[in-house]
Each structure stands twice: as C-alpha cells, then as structure tokens.
Amino acid sequence: KSDIVTLHIPLNHNNADFFSKEKFSLLKNDSVFINTSRGGVADEKCLIKILKSGKIRFAGLDVFKNEPLINPEFKSLENALLTNHTAGKTQESRKRISEYIFEKISSSFE
Secondary structure, three states: OOOEEEEOOOOOOOOOOOEOHHHHHOOOOOOEEEEOOOHHHEOHHHHHHHHHHOOOOEEEEOOOOOOOOOOHHHHOOOOEEEOOOOOOOOHHHHHHHHHHHHHHHHHOOO
16 A cells, blocks of 8 residues: 555546546555646546545646636545646756757757
C-alpha cells in the first residue's frame, strides 16, 4: 500500500472510472490521491465520499470529469487542492512546446 497514489493514464472507453470504488477502498488510510491525467478515469462521487469520511488525507486534482465545470462538492472540501489544467504549465514545458511548434512549422517549408 502506497502513501501517495498518482494517476497518469489517458481516458478512453476501456478505462472510464478506472479508479473506482473498489480501488479507492484499497487506499491506505491517511494516503494522498493525485490525478493529473483525465477527470473521467477516477470516480469523482466516490472520491468525494472518501475525502469527506477522512479515509484519505488529501486529494490533488488538476482534471475533472465534466470540464471546465468542477463538481461543487469538491470546492467545499478543505482536504482537496483543485487546479484546472495547470499541472503541465511549467516554463520548461512551454519552452519545449514552443520549440516543437517552431520545428514543425519550419519543416513544412523545407
């Protein structure tokens, strides 16, 4: 059992609500859950329930099932950090994206 569980998977028709009630029940008490992949891969209703119960210590969420809307129940929780697609917005990632775009555009002129 891990102290911190993070999700990093794409959302597709095979893994909607991949992190379900069954998987949430396996989390160690006082653990931390982080999702920066896609909102639909974790059962939000179940996550809200276990956050309210205090089973897990904290959740960090950068993605949500019905984006851009965030389930209002999350907003009332003190043990949840809610960001909206800011996990990948570092200076390094912006530089890499800019370089990639420049290379793609430049190569189209060759």
